[in-house]
Amino acid sequence: MSTTLTPAPAAPTGTPARAPRTDLTRPPFGRLVRVEARKTFDTRAGLWLSASIVVLAVLATGAVIAFAPDEALTYEQFASAIGIPMAVILPMLAILSITSEWSQRSGLATFTMVPSRGRVIAAKAVVSLLVGVVSMVVALGVGALGTLVGSLLTGLDPVWDVSPSEFASLGVANLLGMAVGFMLGVLLRSSPAAIVGYFVFTFVVPTLSMTLAAFQDRWADAQPWADFGYAQTALFDGWPDGEQWAQLGVSSLPWLVLPMLVGLWLVTRSEVK
């Protein structure tokens, strides 16, 4: 360590040693969003997961036309048939956008390029939101197409029996599903754990809660306010009223908001290996 450095002679390429850079700015948020959007679709897994939304929407539409009785070929029928696969795939997309950075270890590169992890996670959230909204619009279109094709085949008038407010509340339900996926992603930071967690969250917990409510009056009374899954069922019966929104808000605190905050804190603090 005794040698003090004399600036090295210029290499053949002639690049001189540089002064500290002052011209650098941190990457704007829009750029991070575009990069994260690219990362959502640039792997086979991501591409097919996204494509499967469209593919399954078309398959579901085809199945409704093929198997449903003629008079049941209403828009609502198509919408719910398409909605079921979407409600599963969209949260998976949200989960993987977070957890792949850990499971595939690409986070080592991502978070050294952009050390403010919160901004990366926020960019991922924006991408998930956009993918969710776009998928729902696509699903709407595929459902409408199905309704028209159905009416052509049966000779009956197309039945448009889904109101805009019903669409909106279904949209909110899907976005909440994605938010839950996102929350599990930041909380667990592991693809298999978060995916299993999601199914526990959406299928096991509601069943347990229902069973508990059947035996315990106090839980049955508290359920609309304390059971997030239960509160969300309101979204599938048209636009919720004020009390139902309040129940959604209150029940989301322990099930979504709090774990999300813990998860975000963990993401910014935890070690990336």
Place this chain on the structure above:
Amino acid sequence: MIDVTALTKTYGAHRAVDDLTFTARPGRVTGFLGPNGAGKSTAMRMMVGLTPPTSGTATVCGRRFADLPNPPREVGVLLDASAQHAGRTGREILTIAARTIGLPISRVGESLEQVSLTATEADRRVRHYSLGMRQRLGIAAALIGDPDVLILDEPANGLDPAGIRWMRDVLRGFSQRGGTVLLSSHLLGEIEVVADDIVVIGHGRIVAQGTKAELLAGAGTFVVPADPADAATLVRACTDAGVEVVRDSDGGLRVEAEAPAVGRLAHRADVPLAQLRAADGAGLEEMFLQLTADTQRETPAPLRGAAA
């Protein structure tokens, strides 16, 4: 310039990195040498903000890494060449980097060229890359922002001899243009061929640091008498002169003195020599082996000729 001051990381009772202080200077390649599990990777992750330190600080280009506005433009980092989404192509990984940093896409081709990855290789998914190709890709990603500092964890791992030579030339060239290079290795040979300065770490602590010349000078001189029977005479001559000497298993002697002094000693003792040369890194190697073998030692072995 990388400045590490009293950097410490504990996991429960285990001190993975213990009071690490050193500086990696511009225009020089600093080798970060230590056996597996010595804390090199943990220390490097702390330098780039991936692991929060328990105490101490690390700055790169005068700032905490996390405070750098656009780190890849100042610091190229390669921590683990395999830590990439296996389903992306090499080109895609560099494209993501270029986009994130805000560089023109033309930089992707340039940095692929810098590491001699062909277009066909670049379009293959990383899953199908050999470790050597991953290392090249990792170097490309580190270089893409045209940084002033490189932090590389075991970059020579998995490279064939030609690849190691290539890596050495890349790092040499980078430091000769005024860049700072910190690279780690658990192999003395790898560090020896490229580093100007060496920091040796064991059990999380620095056990030796200095310029390569200083550390290797400590190795002394290797000498072989022409007639094996003269070995004892030479040993006596050395001890009489107050110079430490160790007998080698195959008839040679390692003398703790510079070659000219040993030559004179042998001449005075009237011992003809078959060989007389600087003992290349044997001192460092010995210390390093001891470090690897001896896990109980709390106080590191004193290193001859170097400020620990």
